[in-house]
Amino acid sequence: xxxxxxxxxxxxxxxxxxxxxxxxxxxxxxxxxxxxxxxxxxxxxxxxxxxxxxxxxxxxxxxxxxxxxxxxxxxxxxxxxxxxxxxxxxxxxxxxxxxxxxxxxxxxxxxxxxxxxxxxxxxxxxxxxxxxxxxxxxxxxxxxxxxxxxxxxxxxxxxxxxxxxxxxxxxxxxxxxxxxxxxxxxxxxxxxxxxxxxxxxxxxxxxxxxxxxxxxxxxxxxxxxxxxxxxxxxxxxxxxxxxxxxxxxxxxxxxxxxxxxxxxxxxxxxxxxxxxxxxxxxxxxxxxxxxxxxxxxxxxxxxxxxxxxxxxxxxxxxxxxxxxxxxxxxxxxxxx
Amino acid sequence: xxxxxxxxxxxxxxxxxxxxxxxxxxxxxxxxxxxxxxxxxxxxxxxxxxxxxxxxxxxxxxxxxxxxxxxxxxxxxxxxxxxxxxxxxxxxxxxxxxxxxxxxxxxxxxxxxxxxxxxxxxxxxxxxxxxxxxxxxxxxxxxxxxxxxxxxxxxxxxxxxxxxxxxxxxxxxxxxxxxxxxxxxxxxxxxxxxxxxxxxxxxxxxxxxxxxxxxxxxxxxxxxxxxxxxxxxxxxxxxxxxxxxxxxxxxxxxxxxxxxxxxxxxxxxxxxxxxxxxxxxxxxxxxxxxxxxxxxxxxxxxxxxxxxxxxxxxxxxxxxxxxxxxxxxxxxxxxx
Numbered sequence: 001x002x003x004x005x006x007x008x009x010x011x012x013x014x015x016x017x018x019x020x021x022x023x024x025x026x027x028x029x030x031x032x033x034x035x036x037x038x039x040x041x042x043x044x045x046x047x048x049x050x051x052x053x054x055x056x057x058x059x060x061x062x063x064x065x066x067x068x069x070x071x072x073x074x075x076x077x078x079x080x081x082x083x084x085x086x087x088x089x090x091x092x093x094x095x096x097x098x099x100x101x102x103x104x105x106x107x108x109x110x111x112x113x114x115x116x117x118x119x120x121x122x123x124x125x126x127x128x129x130x131x132x133x134x135x136x137x138x139x140x141x142x143x144x145x146x147x148x149x150x151x152x153x154x155x156x157x158x159x160x161x162x163x164x165x166x167x168x169x170x171x172x173x174x175x176x177x178x179x180x181x182x183x184x185x186x187x188x189x190x191x192x193x194x195x196x197x198x199x200x201x202x203x204x205x206x207x208x209x210x211x212x213x214x215x216x217x218x219x220x221x222x223x224x225x226x227x228x229x230x231x232x233x234x235x236x237x238x239x240x241x242x243x244x245x246x247x248x249x250x251x252x253x254x255x256x257x258x259x260x261x262x263x264x265x266x267x268x269x270x271x272x273x274x275x276x277x278x279x280x281x282x283x284x285x286x287x288x289x290x291x292x293x294x295x296x297x298x299x300x301x302x303x304x305x306x307x308x309x310x311x312x313x314x315x316x317x318x319x320x321x322x323x324x325x326x327x328x329x330x331x332x333x334x335x336x
Numbered sequence: 337x338x339x340x341x342x343x344x345x346x347x348x349x350x351x352x353x354x355x356x357x358x359x360x361x362x363x364x365x366x367x368x369x370x371x372x373x374x375x376x377x378x379x380x381x382x383x384x385x386x387x388x389x390x391x392x393x394x395x396x397x398x399x400x401x402x403x404x405x406x407x408x409x410x411x412x413x414x415x416x417x418x419x420x421x422x423x424x425x426x427x428x429x430x431x432x433x434x435x436x437x438x439x440x441x442x443x444x445x446x447x448x449x450x451x452x453x454x455x456x457x458x459x460x461x462x463x464x465x466x467x468x469x470x471x472x473x474x475x476x477x478x479x480x481x482x483x484x485x486x487x488x489x490x491x492x493x494x495x496x497x498x499x500x501x502x503x504x505x506x507x508x509x510x511x512x513x514x515x516x517x518x519x520x521x522x523x524x525x526x527x528x529x530x531x532x533x534x535x536x537x538x539x540x541x542x543x544x545x546x547x548x549x550x551x552x553x554x555x556x557x558x559x560x561x562x563x564x565x566x567x568x569x570x571x572x573x574x575x576x577x578x579x580x581x582x583x584x585x586x587x588x589x590x591x592x593x594x595x596x597x598x599x600x601x602x603x604x605x606x607x608x609x610x611x612x613x614x615x616x617x618x619x620x621x622x623x624x625x626x627x628x629x630x631x632x633x634x635x636x637x638x639x640x641x642x643x644x645x646x647x648x649x650x651x652x653x654x655x656x657x658x659x660x661x662x663x664x665x666x667x668x669x670x671x672x
């Protein structure tokens with residue numbers, strides 16, 4: 001087992017070099033643990049937090065069982081503009097299912113979806129987008145739904161970057177996820193998207209297994225079908241994983257308070273607050289989308305990842321606000 | 337990392353010996369991986385299941401990520417008669433809280449609790465016992481509740497065995513838990529009791545961490561209290577972790593179908609069914625309480641751990657029914 005604290009008296013470079021292959025060492029003689037992050041307050045805060053919570057000689061040392069870091073997904077780990085990927089998936093699914101649902105033609109939100117009118121759905125906010133998402137899950141078993149998601153991710157392309165959504169992930173955050181794990185942390189995703197939309201691919205893309213994915217859930221029934229016990233999702237909301245709902249849901253799964261939290265919108269406010277108001281060392285980071293050239297620039301005035309309270313209170317709450325424009329030397333893993 | 341499959345061509349004895357300290361080897365030259373289990377069908381089924389799912393040369397080999405085993409708690413890992421431990425805890429808590437709840441004196445179920453009339457509560461079934469349990473949680477933060485549970489477990493004694501409840505755990509099942517983990521399985525507890533009643537002690541007693549504990553949950557609110565984000569449990573049921581509810585809840589946390597399940601009552605039926613009707617190698621085990629001398633003898637005619645459908649269908653479902661009387665050479669870890 002790799003134990004970073006054994007190396008606590010050495011430099012970061014020595015620490016990282018000890019865990020990378022020879023070829024990587026030769027290509028990168030001065031290994032930077034977060035190579036896509038420019039030097040700055042957030043990078044320093046992350047590295048210092050990891051050092052002090054894993055060095056046995058630190059008064060902030062945390063045992064491995066307490067090393068829990070939580071991450072929002074949309075806008076924190078991958079792109080969420082111009083509309084959440086799951087809503088695009090749901091719109092495609094609604095189009096495919098429309099022949100079976102004659103009532104949809106008379107409902108405004110489904111009309112927008114069937115016309116591919118994303119602007120109307122965004123304008124309709126969580127209520128409109130949520131209606132489409134719930135409809136896309138209805139009457140599916142998890143296995144069936146996972147296959148639909150996996151198939152969609154292979155063919156769908158982001159409208160601006162013309163690339164798979166799973167390639168529109170933030171390289172700096174992938175580095176943060178892997179660095180936390182290298183220091184003995186477990187990394188959990190806590191998303192406003194549905195749990196079952198994430199589970200098919202987070203292991204492969206982010207290294208986060210299905211049981212460390214928490215999201216919005218739908219009511220589900222259990223019954224026998226053709227000799228096999230099956231869960232079937234209903235098109236009804238069970239629990240919205242947003243705002244205070246993220247705290248309730250993450251605690252239901254985790255049973256403990258995380259010590260580090262990363263988010264980008266006011267929907268992550270309570271999760272960061274719950275995390276950083278516990279005793280002992282804490283880290284809260286908000287990603288600020290301020291780079292329209294390389295990604296998107298938005299905060300207070302959007303229905304997708306609105307960030308207002310978070311920006312206003314970050315300093316008072318001791319949270320780092322990370323500027324994509326200034327802090328990230330690279331945005332995406334696989335293009336740009 | 338210990339990888340049992342590396343030793344798959346060797347005997348069980350060699351495998352186990354390789355992971356135990358020298359002193360243990362000398363004291364027990366022919367190491368038995370389940371020393372409190374007598375030779376029999378269930379022991380054979382467990383050992384064969386572990387061998388075939390972890391031997392790389394087996395057609396039933398499972399990768400570590402698929403190795404998930406789920407265990408009921410009451411009556412499967414520890415004693416549940418003459419009444420669930422959590423109900424005894426809740427009765428004690430209701431007595432302590434009674435001065436703050438003048439309305440309780442006029443409600444029959446609280447009258448029974450305040451009089452310590454356990455027989456009435458058992459007779460009232462899940463509804464009566466559940467009412468008392470919900471009341472014991474109400475208006476508590478998880479931290480406060482955990483401390484109450486921990487304190488209670490130190491002082492409370494089982495009425496027949498005159499020992500701590502955490503000493504009234506089944507030694508054969510502790511051996512099963514640790515053996516599964518030695519073979520790379522993750523072991524989850526899926527209990528009809530509340531999640532928060534279990535989380536303070538399952539790590540220390542069973543080696544199961546808080547995030548692998550699934551139970552009945554209460555509605556919970558989040559708010560700031562004295563500058564600290566706090567969850568507060570309400571005295572209302574959110575999700576009963578029993579029957580089909582166990583399947584819904586375990587899947588919400590796990591995101592995959594377990595491959596092995598252990599239970600003892602009809603409340604575990606659907607969990608065993610869901611587990612054993614998946615594809616590939618499967619193991620379902622029901623513990624049958626038939627030993628009134630050393631523990632308790634009960635099945636069809638009880639409100640505590642009723643086992644009727646399970647007994648009737650076990651053979652058809654391919655589940656092992658384990659007789660405590662015949663299969664367990666020792667029942668408890670710390671007495672008898």
